[in-house]
Amino acid sequence: MTTVPSEPIEPVEPPAAESPHDAAERTLDALRDASLTVASAESLTGGLVTATLTDVPGASAVVRGGVISYATDVKAQVLGVDAQLLDAGGAVQADVARQMAVGVCRLCSSDLGVATTGVAGPDAQDGHAVGTVFVAVARKGQSYEQVEVRPLVLLGDRQQIRRQTVAAALGLLTEVVADVVAETGTGATPGTEDSGSGGR
Secondary structure (H helix, E strand, O other): OOOOOOOOOOOEOOOOOOOHHHHHHHHHHHHHHHOOOEEEEEOOOOOHHHHHHHOOOOHHHOEEEEEEOOOHHHHHHOOOOOHHHHHHHOOOOHHHHHHHHHHHHHHHOOOEEEEEEEOOOOOOEOOEOOOEEEEEEEEOOOOHHHOEEEEEEOOOOHHHHHHHHHHHHHHHHHHHHHHHHHHHOOOOOOOOOOOOOOOO
């Protein structure tokens, strides 16, 4: 797969978000109701999306796992993000987030994949200002071009940006779950596998 950096996407500042824990509870309820599973591919959040989800009792029914792809080369080697795309524009791109989400869906055999990439600070990265973030959610079997991605401009210190990213990622995930339910009427996608987990 060879891609080139996508056209710039005009980022939007997110509205005031609910707490990550409340967002996780709402997201997990939606996933359970729709019989959908999820996996995460995280860069700037360093595992916080998965940790936030699994902090809620019963998360094992829908959370299959995740990849912390903090280093750029891990995005390529583990998640299958196009190396030429990364070389051309760095890790903070909409198409990188899309490809991360597709990659973790494939690796974890999940119905949905959620991805985060961006700059938490304190310094800019690859020409992108602190607070530049992309979150994406892929559905099983999608090509990366079809993946829903949301560009964000986040304010605050490093920890605030990371927490806001988690809430934004979970919010987008919940929206995609609602779209799947509306389109299928049932929620479950073809080929959905049982998580095989207990009541953790």
